[in-house]
Amino acid sequence: MADVKPRVRVPSTASAGETIVIKTLINHTMESGQRKDSSGNPIPRQIINRFTAEFNGETVVDVELEPAISTNPYFEFEATVPETGEFKFTWYDDDGSVYETTSEVEVS
Amino acid sequence: MRTTTLKSGAAVIAAGAILASAAWADPFMDDTLIVNGEIEITTVAPAPDHLEGALPELISGWHYRTEETRDMERDDFDNPAMLYVEQAETVWNTVEGDAGESCASCHGGPEAFEGFWAAQPKVNPADGTLWSAEMYINDCRENRMGAEAWGWDSQPMKNMTALIASVSRGMPMNVQIDGDHAPYWERGKEIYYTRYGQMELSCANCHEDNNGNMIRADHLSQGHINGFPTYRLKQANLVSRHNRFRGCIRDTRAEPYAVGSDDFLALELYVASRANGLSIEGPAVRN
Numbered sequence A: 001m002a003d004v005k006p007r008v009r010v011p012s013t014a015s016a017g018e019t020i021v022i023k024t025l026i027n028h029t030m031e032s033g034q035r036k037d038s039s040g041n042p043i044p045r046q047i048i049n050r051f052t053a054e055f056n057g058e059t060v061v062d063v064e065l066e067p068a069i070s071t072n073p074y075f076e077f078e079a080t081v082p083e084t085g086e087f088k089f090t091w092y093d094d095d096g097s098v099y100e101t102t103s104e105v106e107v108s
Numbered sequence B: 001m002r003t004t005t006l007k008s009g010a011a012v013i014a015a016g017a018i019l020a021s022a023a024w025a026d027p028f029m030d031d032t033l034i035v036n037g038e039i040e041i042t043t044v045a046p047a048p049d050h051l052e053g054a055l056p057e058l059i060s061g062w063h064y065r066t067e068e069t070r071d072m073e074r075d076d077f078d079n080p081a082m083l084y085v086e087q088a089e090t091v092w093n094t095v096e097g098d099a100g101e102s103c104a105s106c107h108g109g110p111e112a113f114e115g116f117w118a119a120q121p122k123v124n125p126a127d128g129t130l131w132s133a134e135m136y137i138n139d140c141r142e143n144r145m146g147a148e149a150w151g152w153d154s155q156p157m158k159n160m161t162a163l164i165a166s167v168s169r170g171m172p173m174n175v176q177i178d179g180d181h182a183p184y185w186e187r188g189k190e191i192y193y194t195r196y197g198q199m200e201l202s203c204a205n206c207h208e209d210n211n212g213n214m215i216r217a218d219h220l221s222q223g224h225i226n227g228f229p230t231y232r233l234k235q236a237n238l239v240s241r242h243n244r245f246r247g248c249i250r251d252t253r254a255e256p257y258a259v260g261s262d263d264f265l266a267l268e269l270y271v272a273s274r275a276n277g278l279s280i281e282g283p284a285v286r287n
Helices: B002-025 B067-072 B081-092 B103-107 B133-144 B155-166 B179-192 B203-207 B241-251 B262-274
Strands: A006-009 A018-026 A048-055 A058-064 A074-081 A085-093 A098-107 B033-035 B039-041 B044-046 B057-059 B122-124 B129-131 B230-232 B237-239
Touching: A006 A085, A006 A098, A018 A048, A018 A085, A018 A098, A048 A074, A058 A074, B081 B103, B081 B155, B081 B230, B081 B237, B103 B133, B122 B179, B129 B133, B129 B262, B133 B155, B155 B237, B179 B203, B179 B262, B237 B241, B241 B262
Parallel strands: none
Antiparallel strands: A006 A018, A018 A074, A048 A058, A048 A085, A085 A098, B033 B039, B044 B057, B122 B129, B230 B237
């Protein structure tokens, strides 16, 4: 889908073993497949069906999304960071598109 | 005789219902709003003199919403309206129309409009009539950019008004009501206090007499428009001031004025003047 832009907010620094709050947001219509257009034809489903977050290759969250989830899905979760590394966030679209972004955390 | 008994019985029940709901329906006053940790928002202000005591004090609609909804407005990352503001920023910098201009080529950044939103709607000295922000935007698009006008309630228009409002957040609403503005203001006031529709409800019946009470499942606020354009969770989109007026009048089962009509412009001026002193919150988050 055009113009889909992931956004994340991750602290750039943390102390070892600290639990940090991560916020993510992606703009997406999350078309449920249940609606009809003005001429009565069903609008095909197109949603983000999966969201994952990894830290240095290790899974932090892996979420399966369903059609009832609202437009522009927002996730907020906590993660414990043992060492300096990189978060990788991935959103999977029904149309096969994959949206990715990464974020570095420096642990002191 | 029988009718009288029934009526007074109903009145007792109604009074009981209001009392029962009052305890938990009051606005959540024990909270303050600071956006992004830096923009302090005045959500309670003394009522302006022209209200003549109609409201004891001004309370932003923000106080009437639940904790979760209030929290969404504290941080632009959590405020879904900011996605639309971002879209407007892209449009702001995009050249459109025959003149080869974008908003940015004349105005620079959107910050050029800091304070603009506080005084809208405003009489345009060019033609002596009341203009709202939407009209100024379309005037620019048609006459300076040579681009197509946007519909009043179209997505790009709502996005652009949200962007323009956002740069004035924290500044007090301050529309002019005297001079050239007086006839419009009087007309708006007349609409505000006129009962419309099968339900025979005026704006004042809900937002003046009953703010703080519940109307079925909804919490009646004072009906200020300092948070517009507002992101409504119900619609998962921005809602313009006139669209909200239309929705309220429709709910009284009346035939609403048209969005962008002279009547709604007058009402916009009057309702905006009632919030003079509250901070601009737009784009706010409401249910």
